Structures are given as structure tokens and as C-alpha cells.
Amino acid sequence: MDPRGYPIIAVIPQGPGEEDYGALSEQRKLVLATYDLCAVCALPFRDELRWQVTFDxxxxxxxxxxxxxxxxxxxxxxxxxxxxxxxxxxxHARLGDSQRKGQRRAETLTLAGFTRTATVFGQDSELQVGKGILMFEMAELRGTHRLTGADDARDAYEAALRDEARIDPDDAERRVIDILCTPTPEGEDSGPVMAGAAWFIGAAFCPQIRQVQAMKRFAEAKDDLYFQIAANFLDKPDMMAEWEDASDASTAAAVSWFHTRESVPAVLRQWRADGARRVRDVRGRRPRPASATAVVPRDEAAIRRRRDAEAALRKARRRKR
Ligand SMILES: [Zn+2]
Known part of the structure; x- marks a missing residue:
């Protein structure tokens, strides 16, 4: 458990193997980018700095x-x-993976705090040719921690804990986080299903997303389903309200989350603006990305199904503790 009481999600609990682990982590990165969540505790950033790790x-x-x-x-x-x-x-730790085995470890770990994530996009991996990965471009460096040993890290941690601002996720954020932090009812990592739902609400328009090998199942779906649904959401925002009652918990949570945002996180907003430039409806018109939608009648049976699914998730999560 991390200091905020959430399981550490940066480490996948039951990775089937190295290759799958890579795919899972890319799918999770996409989900984190879409909802603007922290890769350790899965809570939103709000207006806190976003930190990255660098060496020397x-x-x-x-x-x-x-x-x-x-x-x-x-x-x-x-x-x-x-x-x-x-x-x-x-x-005396050494870099462990095969490409970097034997290299001397860095002397200094520098944590860098940025005001915002400028953009997130797909790019070919430097370590594995042909395996695109997601990259996070950060902007406005505001602070650093230079750590040379465990004592530095502990002192800085204790100081940060004293100043820590409490983050209370709203209901829609809580649903997203709960699903992300709980294995699926089949006992699998929830990253892939959540990544699919993220595509629907706009991650489909992340630049070069199709070059990321872990996204193959979405990029190569029949009739380009994930992209087409995302394009429909841009074009017909009232369709989204119906999907709030989807029986798939990830999709329902994604759409409810989107629908209840006063403003969509900057990275997702940018992806959707890019999407709106690329997509045309049958009359050749560009959709206008909307963040709020009209209210449509609710499907009570679907709401019940979703609540049951969520209750099952919570139960599974309690069992895990
Ligand atoms: Zn965090």
C-alpha cells in the first residue's frame, strides 16, 4: 500500500510474462494519461505538480x-x-534488464516536478525496435529533488508528507480508480478493458497511437470499431449519455466521468481537438468536441446491471486486501 492507502498500481500484480507486462503497462499508461491520474496512487493530479524520475x-x-x-x-x-x-x-544496485545489464548505476536520482503534462503521444521504442510506446512530454519545470541515498529520500518524503494536500476524488473519478485498481472478475488486469473505454472517449486520437504495439487490439479491431465509436462521440455527444448505462463497467465509468467533468484534462482535450480536425461526418462537417451533453432518459435495468458489476468489483477488491 502506498501512503495514500491505494495499492501500488505501477507494479502489475499478476503479469503473465515479460511481453505481456510491456503491453499491460502501455495500456495502463494510456488510461492514466486519459484520466490524468498518478501512476503510483491512481488519484487525480488536480493542480499538483507532476513528477518524473531522471538520473544524474x-x-x-x-x-x-x-x-x-x-x-x-x-x-x-x-x-x-x-x-x-x-x-x-x-x-550497489545495477540496471537489471538485458539491454543495460552491467552498466554502473547512476549516482544521483533527480526527481523533477512539472506544472503540466504538455502532450502524450506514441513513439518507436529506443530499447525495442518495432515496439512503439507512449511518451509523456512535460512542461514548466517547477522543482527538483536530488537524491543520492536512502537518507535523502526519507527526509524529502517526510517533508512532503507534512505539506501534502488531500485529494478527494469525486464519484465518477472514484469509479474509474476502483476499476483500475481491481482485477477483472476473470482475475485479469483491468488495464486492457479500461484502455478500450479510454479510446472511446478520445484516446483514439492520441498522436501515433496505432504505432504502439500494445494498442493493436484496438487499432486493428473489425471496422475500426474503437476509432469509429470515438469519432461518433465527437460528432454526436448526446450518444454518450446513453453509454453511461452501458453494461460494461469500464465504458459506463468512462462516459460518466467524461460527462461530469467541468473541464476535461488538457491532454485528453488536445487529443479530441486533434480528432475533430481529422474526422468528418457523412456531410463532410467537422464535429465540435463537447464536454457536456444533453440529458437523455436513463435505462434503469442497465443502471442496475452496472451497479451489480461495481458491487462485485468492490467485493473482489476487499477480498484482495
Ligand atoms: Zn500519487
Whole structure:
């Protein structure tokens, strides 16, 4: 459990194997980017800084538009992770994966806090050719923590805990977080189903998303289903309200979340604006991305089904604790 009482989701509990782990983590990154959630505690950022991990003088070399292959985290979550991270806690740790095996570890871990995530896009991986991954471009560096050992990490963590702002997710955010942090009823990671729902509400328009191999199941779906639904949502926003009653918990949660936002997080807003430029309806008109929609009659039976599904999720989660 992390300091905010949520299970650490950056570590996948039951990864079937290395390759699948990579796919799961890309799908989770897409979900985190869509809902603007922290990669450690899964709570929203609100107006807190978004922190990324760098080594030695890497940050200075990253230029005007620093991009990272990990989703950002809260300050207190970054400092918590730093204490349990082998780079910091064990002085002789080495980089473990096959490509980097044997290299000397970095001397300094620099945590960098940015005001905002500028954009999220797909890009070919430097480590694995042909396997596109999601990149997070960060903007407006506001602070750093330079950590050279476990004591630094602990002191900074304790200071951050004292200043920590409480984050209370609203009901729609809570539903998204609950699903993300709970295995599916079949005992599988919820990342893939949540990523599909994220496509529907606008992640389909993330630049170069189709180059990310983990998104293949969505990119190559029959009739380009995920993209077409996303395009429909842009074009016919009142259709979204009906989907709030979808029997699939991830889709219902995604649409309810979207529908109840006063403003959509900047990254998703940008994806949807990009989408609106690309998509045309049958008359050749561009859709206008809307964040609020008309109210339509509710399907009470579907609401009951969804509530049952959510209750089952909560039960599964309690069992896991
Ligand atoms: Zn966090």
C-alpha cells in the first residue's frame, strides 16, 4: 500500500510474462494519461505538480521539451517510490534488464516536478525496435529533488508528507480508480478493458497511437470499431449519455466521468481537438468536441446491471486486501 492507502498500481500484480507486462503497462499508461491520474496512487493530479524520475544530469540534457516513457506521479508518491526503489535504497544496485545489464548505476536520482503534462503521444521504442510506446512530454519545470541515498529520500518524503494536500476524488473519478485498481472478475488486469473505454472517449486520437504495439487490439479491431465509436462521440455527444448505462463497467465509468467533468484534462482535450480536425461526418462537417451533453432518459435495468458489476468489483477488491 502506498501512503495514500491505494495499492501500488505501477507494479502489475499478476503479469503473465515479460511481453505481456510491456503491453499491460502501455495500456495502463494510456488510461492514466486519459484520466490524468498518478501512476503510483491512481488519484487525480488536480493542480499538483507532476513528477518524473531522471538520473544524474539527464534532465539538463533533455532540452526544451523533456519527454519520458513513464506516466508522471505526485511528489509524495515519487518520494515514496524513491525510498523503495533499488537505485536509491541499495548503493550497489545495477540496471537489471538485458539491454543495460552491467552498466554502473547512476549516482544521483533527480526527481523533477512539472506544472503540466504538455502532450502524450506514441513513439518507436529506443530499447525495442518495432515496439512503439507512449511518451509523456512535460512542461514548466517547477522543482527538483536530488537524491543520492536512502537518507535523502526519507527526509524529502517526510517533508512532503507534512505539506501534502488531500485529494478527494469525486464519484465518477472514484469509479474509474476502483476499476483500475481491481482485477477483472476473470482475475485479469483491468488495464486492457479500461484502455478500450479510454479510446472511446478520445484516446483514439492520441498522436501515433496505432504505432504502439500494445494498442493493436484496438487499432486493428473489425471496422475500426474503437476509432469509429470515438469519432461518433465527437460528432454526436448526446450518444454518450446513453453509454453511461452501458453494461460494461469500464465504458459506463468512462462516459460518466467524461460527462461530469467541468473541464476535461488538457491532454485528453488536445487529443479530441486533434480528432475533430481529422474526422468528418457523412456531410463532410467537422464535429465540435463537447464536454457536456444533453440529458437523455436513463435505462434503469442497465443502471442496475452496472451497479451489480461495481458491487462485485468492490467485493473482489476487499477480498484482495
Ligand atoms: Zn500519487
Amino acid at each position: 544530469d539527464q534532465l539538463q540534457q533533455m532540452g526544451e521539451k523533456p519527454t519520458f516513457n513513464e506516466a508522471p506521479v505526485h511528489e509524495v508518491c515519487a518520494l515514496y517510490a524513491a525510498q523503495v526503489c533499488p537505485f536509491v535504497s541499495s548503493p
